[in-house]
Amino acid sequence: MKDTVITHLKKEIEGFAGEIKAEKVGHVLEVGDGIAKIYGLADVASQEMLEFETESGAVSGIAFNLEEDSVGAIILGDYTHIKEGGIVRHTGRVLSVQVGEEMIGRVVNPLGRPQDGRGPIFKSNSKEVFYPVERAAPSVIAREPVGTPLHTGIKTIDGMIPVGRGQRELIIGDRQIGKTSIAIDTIINQGRDTRHPTPICIYVAIGQKESKVAKIVATLKEHGAMDYTIVVSAPASSPSPLWYLAPYSATAIGEYFMHQGRDALVIYDDLSKHAWAYRELSLLLRRPPGREAYPGDIFYLHSRLLERAARLNKENGGGSLTALPIIETQLGDVSAYIPTNVISITDGQIYLEPELFYQGVRPAVNAGLSVSRVGSAAQTKAMKKVAGRLRLELAQFRELAAFAQFASELDEGTRKRIERGRVLTELLKQPELKPLPFEEQVVLMYAGTGGFLDDVPPAEVADIGTALLDYMDKMHREDVLEKIKTSGDLTKETEEALKTAIGEFKKLK
């Protein structure tokens, strides 16, 4: 040990003269709030990593604005040690994060460093794989249409707004309405969905309270979901450059798994805060403000991020990266700048409505305003059969319910439709942290849309539904549930078996 240190030192000292070289440097003109203005650095490239020399070691940054004779940079770390006149070097590298299997189950910051107090992520002798934080999205040639479902375990979503692997589905709604819950339920359900390989889930917390992140990690751990989840956290206390970087580095981690031919799911919670961070940086760097004081390239900020979600074709490994961005609206205003941008970028949105939430419809998904542009291509055959009618019936119910408020006497058909609508609305309610396997969802929806629950008072629908699933689990696991699960289809025989099973169940009640 001693010998190796001495030979190492000797080599270093002997090589002293040879390794000295001239380099272009810059000087810090101003510094503050996570940004710095630098004079010099004539050869620096845009987005290049910089190193600020400080008394307590080097602090890294990224060149952002290249001006005539100054450079605007964002600082990734503690900017309080950087002084005016300090020396800045450029590195010739772009920002990248080390990625690998070892990250699963860990909480990291946007630079890929551990945040969970469990020591280094990578073993010192392991192979080092670095992925650039910014990367061009896969081209059209490398892609394939989305066709494999990613079951969220939430009835409303899997039934009416299906999400496929490689899709980008926006979750949008006001504060405190259950956006994060949908995301967490989806992560938990991935471990239980045995029909498809479990995707690696990456949860990105942007500007959230550390207590909330800790709570989410604890919930995921409790449900065994941390075995396939990575949490990237840029907490509220971190400077805005890290908020800005977090989704990009999380996507880089996801891309690593996608390139391995596996599925990955990235949840960006939330992109409104990400846009704020970018606005802050842009304004500090004196880029011209546009609408709502966001800079001109705010659309590109999100489009280049979400374009990286993809389903690769067989020649490229067949992996996928699914993106579930979250946007927080102010007082339900979906026509604000950032919400409209992200709605237009994604392949559909899940719109959560406060009114429904307060009526007790939880998850408060507005089935009328929510869409999935991938549609039923991302549904199993069984789900397609039962859910096709669901969407239609609920749409008719909404129309009639508004109309029926004024009419006191309704004809038989209308009354029945409204009754059915009420039953279905009740049936779609679902508590938090209780994702349902898709075969059970199929049974419930079949019972609901088939009219088997029409005679049940709405208040009892939820209990009857639970009892039905319990009955099916105990009496018909083999001939119905397992068949739907393994084949993904609701064949004629299975349908008959299901129908008789529901009949038997109703007789018992």
Added chain:
Amino acid sequence: MKYTVTQYAEALAEALAPAGAEKRPSMIRRFLGMLRKNKDSKLLAAIVRKTERRWLADQNLHKVAVTSASPLTAAVKKEIEAVLTRKPMWEEKIDPAILGGMRILVDDETMIDASARSRLDRMFSAR
């Protein structure tokens, strides 16, 4: 009309060049007055940097700032001078904290760091 930093710097350098040493302070005072009148005082730092760069080029000089642990010997200076394409304008600083060797900064942008301190730092920060 708004002037750019480059325009100010060029005008200042051209005006100062032929003027004698006794005239310069009053010219600079007038220049500062003009900046204030044009509400461009915040550009001053940038103008000074640009003017300095231009002046150095005009005079065929290099600004050579050397930080060393002990005073430079004439032989070392001569060695440095031999590498440069223009004549040096020395700016010397003694800083025992760099331990040994020297740090040379040419024209505020090219750095040759041959100090023992940075060597040691690099040795111990390497993974």
